[in-house]
Structures are given as structure tokens and as C-alpha cells.
Amino acid sequence: MLRRKLYAQLLTADQLRGLLQEAGCVIHPSGVERDLSQMRSTYFLARQIRSRYTILDLAAEVGLLESCVDELFTPVGFWAKNAA
Numbered sequence: 644m645l646r647r648k649l650y651a652q653l654l655t656a657d658q659l660r661g662l663l664q665e666a667g668c669v670i671h672p673s674g675v676e677r678d679l680s681q682m683r684s685t686y687f688l689a690r691q692i693r694s695r696y697t698i699l700d701l702a703a704e705v706g707l708l709e710s711c712v713d714e715l716f717t718p719v720g721f722w723a724k725n726a727a
Contacts (some may be wrong), residue, residue: 656721671725685710686712 654662664670672682687708690699702708713719 660725671677672722682722683712683716686715 660670669675672679686699690697690703699708702711717723
């Protein structure tokens, strides 16, 4: 039951990217003069921005943060597929 409710509310990465693009937002690190290496490091720093518990904290606690971030930057990962 909870899973169905969550899926109904959550946007996919591609949907969110499309909405941001329609709004004229920067959708790739190159849009703010950053490369993918710099972008990758921000995933680990993002946990320190605010004192809130996020999915990044959960992933780190269960030992999956690094592998999840690695997957985003593989040749078939989100950032490679969505290169500017």
C-alpha cells in the first residue's frame, strides 16, 4: 500500500529533468561551469549542507552511497546519458 502511494507521488529522474529544462533551469553541471568529476564529489559533500536526514544519509549508513554514486557516472549512467 505504501509503495503504491510513494510511486504515485515520485517523479523519475527523466521527468524531473524535463520539468527543470522547461523552466529554463540548468540541467547539467556544464551549465554552471563544472565537470562530471566535480559533480561526483558534490554527492558526498551534499550530506553536510543541512542537518536533515536524506536518502544520501541512508545510503551512506547502509554502505551503498559510493556504489550508487558510481553508477550515476558509468558510461550508461544518468550523467553520461544526459550529457550536455
